[in-house]
Amino acid sequence: MPHPLNDSVIESTILVAVVPRGLEWDEITNAKFIFLLAIKSNEVEELQNVYDTLLDFITSNDKQESLIKNSNYNNLLNIFTQN
Secondary structure, three states: OOOOOOOOOOOOEEEEEEEEEEEEOOOOOEEEEEEEEEOOHHHHHHHHHHHHHHHHHHOOHHHHHHHHHOOOHHHHHHHHHOO
């Protein structure tokens, strides 16, 4: 299950992979960012905030370029905590 949302999750976690050259996802998609989510069932209310933040990221070329150029944890946090 790639996105567990049940009692099997001990701690909510988001794994981020940054692939600057891209990863062939299918015949037409070249993915540069991959997010894997594991959310505890009692933290589902926070999931909307995660989705909103991801939507902001995927619609911002500037944020994507910033993460590709500097793909470290501190920059990732900075990008995802900006308002």
